[in-house]
Amino acid sequence: MDLIRIIFSILLPPLGVFLQVGIGGVFWLNILLTLFGYIPGVIHAIYIIGKR
DSSP: OHHHHHHHHHHOOHHHHHHHHHHHHHHHHHHHHHHHHHHHHHHHHHHHHHHO
């Protein structure tokens, strides 16, 4: 399941975070990072998935 989340995180970072933690502070932070730049959103999403 983590592999699917990582693939979603590369394609659409907030979706990968949502599948891991649901809607919460981490999800909104990832949306903000993705809006500032795609790469920070991807890095944050992969970090969150790898951490949990």
